[in-house]
Amino acid sequence: MRNHTQISEPPQYYDKEGDDIVSKREWLLCPVCGCKTRDRIRADTELKNFPLFCPKCKHETLINVSKLNITLITEPAAIGAEP
Numbered sequence: 156m157r158n159h160t161q162i163s164e165p166p167q168y169y170d171k172e173g174d175d176i177v178s179k180r181e182w183l184l185c186p187v188c189g190c191k192t193r194d195r196i197r198a199d200t201e202l203k204n205f206p207l208f209c210p211k212c213k214h215e216t217l218i219n220v221s222k223l224n225i226t227l228i229t230e231p232a233a234i235g236a237e238p
C-alpha cells in the first residue's frame with residue numbers, strides 16, 4: 156500500500172493568504188465616467204463625505220464608503236443657495 160501525499164505549497168503561503176483578507180484593496184471607480192481613480196479602499200475602509208476626484212474627467216464626487224460599498228452622495232445644499 157502506497158500513500159502518496161504531496162503538498163507542494165510551502166507553509167509561508169498560508170500566512171500570505173490569511174493576510175490577504177484584511178489587506179484586500181479595490182480601486183475606487185469614478186461614478187461619472189467609470190474610470191479608475193487614484194484612490195484605493197480596503198475591505199475595512201470607512202469613508203464619510205469623501206471627495207473622490209477623477210483624474211480623467213476632472214469631476215469631484217462625494218461618496219460614502221462602508222465595507223466596500225460605495226454610496227454616491229447627491230447634495231443639493233452644496234450648490235450654495237443661501238438666502
Ligand SMILES: [Zn+2]
Binds near residue numbers: 186188212
Ligand atoms: Zn471620471
